Amino acid sequence: MNNAYRFRGAARGLSLIELMISMVIGLIIMLAVVQVFAASREAYRLSEGLARVQENSRFAMDTLQREIRMVGHFGCVNDQAHTSPTRISLRSTLDGTNPVLDFNRSIQGYEANGTEPGKTLTIAATPSTGGTDYTPALPDAIAKALTNRVNGSDIIALRYLMPDGVPVTSMGGDASKPVFNFDASRLSVLRSGMTNPGLYGVADCSSATVFQASAVNTGTASITFNTGKLNASRTFVQGYTVGQANLYRAESAVYYVGYDADTKQSSLYRVRFSATPGGDLAAGAPEPLVEGVDNLQLLYGQDRNLDTISPSGYVDRQGTAKAVQESLPSDVQLAWRRVGAVQIGLLMSSPDPASARQGDGAAALIGMGVTYTTPTDRRMRAVYQTTVALRNRLYGN
Incomplete structure (x- = not known):
C-alpha cells in the first residue's frame, strides 16, 4: 500500500x-x-540620429x-588690397x-527678414518656400533660380577666381582685346570641373581682370576676349605680362537652404x-549638397575702417546682411568689401522621422541669436556654429 501510494503521488501533474503562477512569471520575464x-532600440535610434x-x-x-x-x-591679389583710385x-x-556678375562684390548676403539675433523662428515640418522677404531684396536672377528656397533662411552669394590657375604662355591681339595662350594639357585644370x-x-x-571669353579654342589652347554679350562692350585697360600672368575660371555661386x-x-x-564663351548668362540646376539642413543663419564681421582708405585689419563689428548693407549707404560695394569674417549657424535634423523622441524640457535650440521652435516630427535636431575668417582679406595682403 505504501509503495502504490508513493507511485501515484510521483505521477501527479x-x-x-x-x-x-508559472504563466505569470513567464509573462513578467x-x-x-x-x-x-524597446529601450535598446530607442537608444540605438537616438544614437543613429545624433550620428547622422x-x-x-x-x-x-x-x-x-571651403567656399567662403x-x-x-x-590670383595673388585680393579684391580690397588697393582701393585708392590710382591703385x-x-x-x-x-x-x-x-548683381550675379558683380565680382567687385565677391560676397553678398541676403538676410531673411525677422531672423536677426533675438528673434524666435518657427520651423515647420513642411516649410513654405519661394518667399521674397529679404534685405537686401533678392535680385531677379537669383530669385528665379532658387525656386525651392526655404523661407526664413539666409542666403549667401560668392564670386571669386578658382584656386588653380594656368600660366599664360603667350599673348596675341592688342592690349585692349587680348588673346591668351596656355598649355593645352592644362585645359582640365582651367575648366575646374565645368564642361x-x-x-x-x-x-x-x-x-586681376574678370571677363567673358568670346571664344575658347581647345586645339590651339587659347582664350580670346572681345566686346559684346556679357562684356558690356568694355575693353581691357590693364596689360599683363607673359611669365607673370595666370588664367583662372571665374566662379559665381549662391548657397541656400532648399526643400525637396x-x-x-x-x-x-x-x-x-x-555662361558659355560668347553666350548668355544662365543659372545651373539647384544642386543638393548636404541633407538635413533646416535653417541657415549668417552674421558678418566688418573691418573697423569703412571708408576708402585701406582696411585696418581689426574686425570689431558684426551684424546681419541688412546691417552691412546699411553701414555705408554711399558705397555699398565697399561695405561688403570690408567684410572680413562670416559666422555660420546651422540647424540640422536627422533624416529618419522616427530616429528620436522629442524630450520634454529639452534645452532651447539657439543659432546666431535666433531661437528655434521645432516641430514634433520625432527628428533629432541640433545647432552648430562656427566663424570663418576670410583669409584673402587679411590685413597686408
Whole structure:
C-alpha cells in the first residue's frame, strides 16, 4: 500500500494554481525582455540620429567654410588690397549692373527678414518656400533660380577666381582685346570641373581682370576676349605680362537652404551662374549638397575702417546682411568689401522621422541669436556654429 501510494503521488501533474503562477512569471520575464529590447532600440535610434546629424553638420560646415574662404581670391591679389583710385587691384569687363556678375562684390548676403539675433523662428515640418522677404531684396536672377528656397533662411552669394590657375604662355591681339595662350594639357585644370565655361580671370601680382571669353579654342589652347554679350562692350585697360600672368575660371555661386518635396526634407543647396564663351548668362540646376539642413543663419564681421582708405585689419563689428548693407549707404560695394569674417549657424535634423523622441524640457535650440521652435516630427535636431575668417582679406595682403 505504501509503495502504490508513493507511485501515484510521483505521477501527479501540475495543479491549476502552479500553472497560473508559472504563466505569470513567464509573462513578467517576457515583459522585461520586451522593455529592454524597446529601450535598446530607442537608444540605438537616438544614437543613429545624433550620428547622422553630426556627420551631415560636418559636411555642411566644411562645404561652406571651403567656399567662403575663397572670398576675395583673385590670383595673388585680393579684391580690397588697393582701393585708392590710382591703385585698383580688381577690374571687370562684365556688366556691373547685373548683381550675379558683380565680382567687385565677391560676397553678398541676403538676410531673411525677422531672423536677426533675438528673434524666435518657427520651423515647420513642411516649410513654405519661394518667399521674397529679404534685405537686401533678392535680385531677379537669383530669385528665379532658387525656386525651392526655404523661407526664413539666409542666403549667401560668392564670386571669386578658382584656386588653380594656368600660366599664360603667350599673348596675341592688342592690349585692349587680348588673346591668351596656355598649355593645352592644362585645359582640365582651367575648366575646374565645368564642361564649357566662358567666365575667366587673368591675374598677376599687381591686378586681376574678370571677363567673358568670346571664344575658347581647345586645339590651339587659347582664350580670346572681345566686346559684346556679357562684356558690356568694355575693353581691357590693364596689360599683363607673359611669365607673370595666370588664367583662372571665374566662379559665381549662391548657397541656400532648399526643400525637396520628394525626400520631404530640407538640404543645403548650391546654384552656379555661368555662361558659355560668347553666350548668355544662365543659372545651373539647384544642386543638393548636404541633407538635413533646416535653417541657415549668417552674421558678418566688418573691418573697423569703412571708408576708402585701406582696411585696418581689426574686425570689431558684426551684424546681419541688412546691417552691412546699411553701414555705408554711399558705397555699398565697399561695405561688403570690408567684410572680413562670416559666422555660420546651422540647424540640422536627422533624416529618419522616427530616429528620436522629442524630450520634454529639452534645452532651447539657439543659432546666431535666433531661437528655434521645432516641430514634433520625432527628428533629432541640433545647432552648430562656427566663424570663418576670410583669409584673402587679411590685413597686408
